[in-house]
Amino acid sequence: MHIETFTVGMLSTNCYVASSPETKDAIVIDPGLDFSSEAKPIFDFLDAGKLKVKFIVNTHGHDDHIKGDALFQQKYSVPICIHPLDAHYIVALENARFPPNVMLENGGSVKFGSETLKVLHAPGHTPGSICLVGEKIVFTGDTLFAGGIGRTDFPGGSLTDMRASLKKLIGLPLNLLVYPGHGEASIIVEEKRSNPFLNSRNENVFF
Numbered sequence: 001m002h003i004e005t006f007t008v009g010m011l012s013t014n015c016y017v018a019s020s021p022e023t024k025d026a027i028v029i030d031p032g033l034d035f036s037s038e039a040k041p042i043f044d045f046l047d048a049g050k051l052k053v054k055f056i057v058n059t060h061g062h063d064d065h066i067k068g069d070a071l072f073q074q075k076y077s078v079p080i081c082i083h084p085l086d087a088h089y090i091v092a093l094e095n096a097r098f099p100p101n102v103m104l105e106n107g108g109s110v111k112f113g114s115e116t117l118k119v120l121h122a123p124g125h126t127p128g129s130i131c132l133v134g135e136k137i138v139f140t141g142d143t144l145f146a147g148g149i150g151r152t153d154f155p156g157g158s159l160t161d162m163r164a165s166l167k168k169l170i171g172l173p174l175n176l177l178v179y180p181g182h183g184e185a186s187i188i189v190e191e192k193r194s195n196p197f198l199n200s201r202n203e204n205v206f207f
């Protein structure tokens, strides 16, 4: 799987284009643009690689992750995929057609070309937050960041749910690369070792 990162919007959201090198099928994850001009480098990248966009996928429904959904949907006529508990954010999005849609439930998957990402429901930051788990990578949205975790004090957030979700994440293979919703990429083993919210040697241990 090839992964290209674009940092977009005023909150510096990571928008990822994940693609299958064999078939050129691709998905766009969290195009949280603040300005339509921010789409141009992403469109150009997709055009240059002759990539075929199959889905727009949202790790959760916050504005800084979904604001460009309609723009990509208009250009590529593809479904927007999100967990049902965060789908209301898309319904409220101006210009988005919803349906067509794909509801991403826990245990489901997103397939494009020869690539598969499994859906891991990870509530806490929002009720419908998901992580997308591949063979070597995991997209963690605003659940897990390099050295941090997502806020749980927004409407629908839950510290209890966040704890359970983080437990699921640190149970993943240690060598998985972590692609978060904001900030630098990481690796599960490194987060387990040094993330203060996950490190059992820290006195502020999270669980």
Ligand SMILES: [Zn+2]
Pocket: 060, 062, 125, 142
């Ligand atoms: Zn968020």
Ligand SMILES: [Zn+2]
Pocket: 011, 013, 062, 064, 065, 142, 181, 182
């Ligand atoms: Zn965010």
